[in-house]
Amino acid sequence: MTYAILQRLAQMLFVMFGISLLVFLIFFGTPGVDPAARIAGRNASPEVLEAVRHSFGFDQPFYVQYLTMMKKIFVTGDLTSFVNRGWKVVPAVLDTIPVTLSLVFGAAVLWVVFSLIIGVVAAAFRDRWPDKLLMILGLIGISMPVYWLGEVMNLITQSRFHDIWLFAWVPPLGYKEFGKDPEGWFLTLVIPWITLSILYIGLYGRVLRASITEALQEDYIRTARAKGLSETRILLRHALRTSLIAFVTLFGLDFGALVGGSALLTEVVFGLQGVGKLTFDALQNLDLPVIMTTVLYASFFVVLANAVVDVVYILLDPRVRTS
Amino acid sequence: MNTAANISRGPWATALHRLSRDRTALVALAFFVLIVLSCLSAPIYAWWAGVDPFKSTLDAVITIDGVQHPVMELPTTGLALGYTPIGPTWRLGNYFLGADNQGRDVMARLLYGGLNSIVIASAATAFTLIFATAFGLLAGFFGGVIDMVISRILDVLWAFPVYLLAISLSIVLITQGISIGPITIESSSLALPVFIIGVIYIPYVARPVRGQVMALRQSDFVMAAIGLGAPSGRILWKDILPNVSTTLIVFIPIMMALNMLTESALSFLSIGVQPPAASWGTIIQDGQTLLYTRPAVALAPGIMIVISVLSLNVFGDGLRDALDPRSKIKLGRG
Numbered sequence: 001m002t003y004a005i006l007q008r009l010a011q012m013l014f015v016m017f018g019i020s021l022l023v024f025l026i027f028f029g030t031p032g033v034d035p036a037a038r039i040a041g042r043n044a045s046p047e048v049l050e051a052v053r054h055s056f057g058f059d060q061p062f063y064v065q066y067l068t069m070m071k072k073i074f075v076t077g078d079l080t081s082f083v084n085r086g087w088k089v090v091p092a093v094l095d096t097i098p099v100t101l102s103l104v105f106g107a108a109v110l111w112v113v114f115s116l117i118i119g120v121v122a123a124a125f126r127d128r129w130p131d132k133l134l135m136i137l138g139l140i141g142i143s144m145p146v147y148w149l150g151e152v153m154n155l156i157t158q159s160r161f162h163d164i165w166l167f168a169w170v171p172p173l174g175y176k177e178f179g180k181d182p183e184g185w186f187l188t189l190v191i192p193w194i195t196l197s198i199l200y201i202g203l204y205g206r207v208l209r210a211s212i213t214e215a216l217q218e219d220y221i222r223t224a225r226a227k228g229l230s231e232t233r234i235l236l237r238h239a240l241r242t243s244l245i246a247f248v249t250l251f252g253l254d255f256g257a258l259v260g261g262s263a264l265l266t267e268v269v270f271g272l273q274g275v276g277k278l279t280f281d282a283l284q285n286l287d288l289p290v291i292m293t294t295v296l297y298a299s300f301f302v303v304l305a306n307a308v309v310d311v312v313y314i315l316l317d318p319r320v321r322t323s
Numbered sequence: 324m325n326t327a328a329n330i331s332r333g334p335w336a337t338a339l340h341r342l343s344r345d346r347t348a349l350v351a352l353a354f355f356v357l358i359v360l361s362c363l364s365a366p367i368y369a370w371w372a373g374v375d376p377f378k379s380t381l382d383a384v385i386t387i388d389g390v391q392h393p394v395m396e397l398p399t400t401g402l403a404l405g406y407t408p409i410g411p412t413w414r415l416g417n418y419f420l421g422a423d424n425q426g427r428d429v430m431a432r433l434l435y436g437g438l439n440s441i442v443i444a445s446a447a448t449a450f451t452l453i454f455a456t457a458f459g460l461l462a463g464f465f466g467g468v469i470d471m472v473i474s475r476i477l478d479v480l481w482a483f484p485v486y487l488l489a490i491s492l493s494i495v496l497i498t499q500g501i502s503i504g505p506i507t508i509e510s511s512s513l514a515l516p517v518f519i520i521g522v523i524y525i526p527y528v529a530r531p532v533r534g535q536v537m538a539l540r541q542s543d544f545v546m547a548a549i550g551l552g553a554p555s556g557r558i559l560w561k562d563i564l565p566n567v568s569t570t571l572i573v574f575i576p577i578m579m580a581l582n583m584l585t586e587s588a589l590s591f592l593s594i595g596v597q598p599p600a601a602s603w604g605t606i607i608q609d610g611q612t613l614l615y616t617r618p619a620v621a622l623a624p625g626i627m628i629v630i631s632v633l634s635l636n637v638f639g640d641g642l643r644d645a646l647d648p649r650s651k652i653k654l655g656r657g
Contacts, residue, residue, distance in 0.1 A: 011478070014475065014478075015478050015479055015482045018475065018476075018478070018479035019479055019482065019483055022479060022483070023491060026491045026492060026495055027491070027495060030495050030496075038495070139633060139636055139637065139640075140629070140633060142632075142636065143580070143584075143628075143629050143632035143633040143636055144625075144628075144629050144632075145584055145587050145588060145591075145604075145607075145625060145628055145629075146588075147588065147591055147607070148587075148607055148621070148624075148625035148628065148629075149625075151607070151610075151611065151614055151621055151625070152622070152625070154614065155614055155615065155618050155622075158615075159614070159615040160618075257484050257485075260484045260487070261484045261486055261487045262484055262485070262486055264486055264592075265486075265588055265591070265592075268592070279487070279490060280592060283490060283494060283592065283593075283594065284593070286494065288494065291490065291491065291494060294487070295487045295490070295491050298484060298487055299482065299483050299484055299487060302482060302483075302484050303482045306482060
């Protein structure tokens, strides 16, 4: 077991190295472009260009440049923006993390609860109309672009139907800190939570229904039926439990990916200053140091989250544990 | 035991027969074909309506029921600052869905934009499938060092969050374009979003293909071919590729749907299709500032995306059931 965990951690480190190398190559090694000009931003003066070249060591060999980049982002954290002169990038990125976590955490609660209900109900009514209806609704949820759904939500709750009782409580767009204003925090996030979770409710509901239906074909279910257990008990205690393994693995991956930047579109539409919105704003200003930092921090987080999921899996699975 | 039907039909014919009896899948396919055809007619529509969807026409005037309306209306309420584009007229050929911020016909842009969205999604799907198949075949068949190198590269691409990888690639490529040796690609070229979307999804297809090839490598008929001394290229082409082709076909509509969503998201973030060209994502972005005054600009392309992606997903479900009834093929996420 220890060997399996160590192997997984070694793979994690390798993937992290690979990603940092890829980011380095994309930003500094793309043929036919001057990286200094890109980092300095639009209409940079020759002095700024010279400062960028010196600061990132572009006159030195490639491996020195790579190490300089990694040191600036992870060790000293003194990477500065050249578009907003002197702005420290790493603390700015760290400041946005609570916003993204608030958004993703709430959405995750919603999607786990509702997809469990949908998956179980659809499997219980499989091939009858409640099943078909739920699966079509799920498919519609998967097929909607999340940023567009967010705009439709804004149109309904902020403009067209804001004055009716149902949406009168919706506060203007923005983020309120949990520590200062818990109620405001909750109210501003309700609509973004719903928007972000709809895709995952559809996806997980469908995945769960499929794996429960598959589990119901297994021999141990026939045994359970032969023992005279009730259908509800078979569904919830036997079929659902096996299906949760795939569900939990998927959940770990998607939660990591969302915190690591996939919530970007939702943050942009609802004006939440999270990691994704920071990246988006940097994209509009062509502020490359910010993008390098968010990309590296976010993808390292995703890789770490995936590794944690796998290690937990190793710890939980008796077949791996005993070998 | 063999009935006539069982003897006469090969696996492909059986699948086609199953698909032809799946009415839901066929309706979905018909919807998508209809959307493709209407988008293909974009130039005809623009010519018939007499509009140029790529040029701002702030001073245009249209006539409805004998009354003249300027395309950019002066506001009648509030501070009366700035112009509001005309809303939907619901008259085909006459600013059916209204105008955008630059006085351009949204209906014409919607059709042209759909054309770009579909072309990019199809090209990116082809790109992903070709490279993913090549990587999956090589890694799964030869194993050893080749497998290790390819698998590690796929691991890195897989772990890289999709939108962050796309943003990194596009900020470097789209801001200035790229020139490698004699090849120069303009920053406004559609080839860039195709390349970006095509690359990021390679692991989603390559991993399952690799797994299947590894299993086939151990099967009796491949072992026999190897034992007979058949060259590797021939085995890959004649024995293994036909056996993974089902998986690849099942992937086509699903990848199309995923790519359309990704393309629209990247264009919405202004790192996909570049103006003045349109795609459904860029039109939604154009409509963002008009959301509360002229919601049709942002709503219409979104509805088109939902219908297209939904019909591709429904058709994809039917196709999988027809080709792979015991659903042995496990698709990646998405």
